Amino acid sequence: MEQKIYDPVALGASIRARRKSKGLTQQELADRTSCSAKFLTDLENGKPTVRFDKVLKIVMVLGMDLYLINREDR
Numbered sequence: 001m002e003q004k005i006y007d008p009v010a011l012g013a014s015i016r017a018r019r020k021s022k023g024l025t026q027q028e029l030a031d032r033t034s035c036s037a038k039f040l041t042d043l044e045n046g047k048p049t050v051r052f053d054k055v056l057k058i059v060m061v062l063g064m065d066l067y068l069i070n071r072e073d074r
Contacts, residue, residue: 007046007048008046008047008048008050009045009046010046011043011046011055012043012044012045012046012047013044013046014064015043015044015058015059015062015064016044018062018063018064019040019044019062022062022063026040026041026044029058029061029062032061033054033057033058033061034057035054035057035058039051039054040058043055043058
């Protein structure tokens with residue numbers, strides 16, 4: 001499923017939905033990504049200042065891809 005991410009809240013909601021669809025708790029995902037459950041809570045709640053390197057690792061572990069698309073090229 002593709003989803004346009006327009007702010008940190010949308011990113012967090014998308015990550016939460018994917019984690020739940022894979023049947024993972026926040027702690028299980030934290031263990032797989034070397035992040036804390038607190039970090040995942042912050043990310044899923046849309047905290048705008050989370051570390052991007054950790055976000056990328058979580059996205060990868062969840063089997064998702066992150067793209068940047070130039071709107072002018074569409």
